[in-house]
Amino acid sequence: MSARPTIRDVARAAGVSVGTVSNALNRPDVVSADTLGRIEQAIEDLGFVRNASASQLRTGSSPTVGVVVTEISNPFFVEASTAMERRIRDEKCLMMLASSHGNAATEARLLRHFQEQNVRGVLLTPSDDDLSAAETLVAAGIPVVLFDVHGTSEKVSSVAADDVSGADAAVGHLLDLGHRRIAFLDGPIEVHQARDRLAGARLAYERRGLSPEEAGLRVVHLPQFDAEAGAAGTARLLRSEDEPCTAIFCANDLMALGVYRVLRQHDISVPEQMSVVGYDDITLAAQLSVPLTTVRQPMVRIGFTAADLLFRHEERAAHLLFKPELIIRDSTAAPVAGRTPKDR
Template sequence: MAVGVKDVAAAAGVSVGTVSNVLNQPERVSAKTVERVQRVIQELGFVRNDAARQLRAGRSRSIGLVVPDIGNPFFAEVVRGAEDRAADAGMTVLLGNSDERDERQVAHLELFQEQRVNGVLLTPASDDLSAVHRFAAGGMPVILVDREVEEGLLPSVSVDDVEGGRLAAEHLLSSGRRRLAFVGGPQSVQQVADRLRGVQAAVAAHSDVTLEIFEQSALTVLQGRAAGEAIAARAADARPDAVFAANDLLAVGLLQAFSFGSAIRVPQDIAMVGYDDIDFASATVVPLSSVRQPARLLGWTGVDLLLKELDGVEHDRRVRFQPELIVRESSAVTD
């Protein structure tokens, strides 16, 4: 049978109210009594019923975080940043993976609402934010992470993905490449669409440059490999001479197809740039050039915005970071 507060009080020879004060307001109890009660708590193995405390207080010590793909190292870093800031505030992060499905996203939001979390950080599964606005209107603070909405109805922390796409394309063009390919996931994903817009803006400034778009079903290594195999199946003069992948997982798949399944050399035959600069981008078979976005800082800042919302502190409701191009061997200039 579980040990309760009454058991602790009886064993320590104090009232239930004193035990409650030791747990929640120890400054109101003498040091000697706190020591005695804490000793009994350890001897009996008492574990406080935090769920009951949350019901009384109307708020937990938790923050919800929903990402579309926890298997993506980029989002793993976002989570680490969020946990760091939450820990500073004495809170914990409850993680949900939507798998880029709206129904799973809604299920997580409903669960977090039942758990009375302080608020939710969310990277949306799709462009349909109607359910998200409904939860926010119901009193649950929602901070968008790696995404923003133009109307500014929801606070957000994001990266300028249009600029990131432009940086990647201009870098490839500056090395003399003229047949560009963009390999991305569904353009219904806002980040993918924005990165493509940046590429298109850079290409539009050059009359001798062509752009081919490979729209894959997902932002995964397997989908990158599929695009790479399609490119490798072409005659050499029909292939692009540069590829920008919408994230590093796609780029890794492309590198696998080029390096292991064909005679395509990177960067001699095809130069490549990825996006996110995940940890193993520098450790791929050819070290990968990538557009870096501050993943951990996104998570940290998202929680910080939420805390300011909860405290009623005035703050910028839209924080946008600038990306940085990291150049490695995959896009090096060759003779």
């Protein structure tokens, strides 16, 4: 016997044909329980490991599902991808996770790599509006599902939460507390989530009969959705000669962590002198010294549903939109006269 057991060795040990072993590996539902048990026992006794590359050559596809997110370190994507992996595992596939870092060229390169590998499908958070690379995969027979982005493509399905509704609820909460001068720390305007959350922030003012700019909405676009960007945006607000804001709404919870750090450095208390609202409701949000008011995205549902949609083989693209939920904690309160932050 060769040093590495082959499928023929398994067939000989189990007393079946090579074709039956192949069926047991690839289509176990067509093999009787007794025969399948003998084959599995032979595989275990021999220490047989199937050759995935050879299997891919025979079947024409890989058992791998590619997942491209904008930033692997973001807790939102950690939770969503964990749910994806659970659904992908149900299909006896493996997940390959990669980060585009919000860079369109990197994203295109990753998608080309997945196409070359002839993966089973791709789950993608696009870095911008250009879906041409994703549509190329679909044309090649590789299904693609967007997640965390509400798409409209007739070729590429999508699963997301309603960011306009979520931001509307967040800013509406601050307005109802009495805040008017609200700073919105947003990400790059090229990103879907940044545009939709800005639209929701403006909508909250408009639904209350207020002009956003005249009433006091101040938008700060930042290059990233992370704590360092949140800290930089807060420092910029505190250096400004404009009338100080009384509340800060952040495009995600990571940015809010940076806001907390700078406010603490300037002895500005939350929520007495500054209310803060985040977005996503990552696990850490409830564990902060001042638990963070935030918008909860159904991260697990988004991830699992996106992966499930990938395996449905729908003839037409489907676009699913979940409603986020405002979670009110201790970081927001009514503005108090005389308690506006003065530190510059």
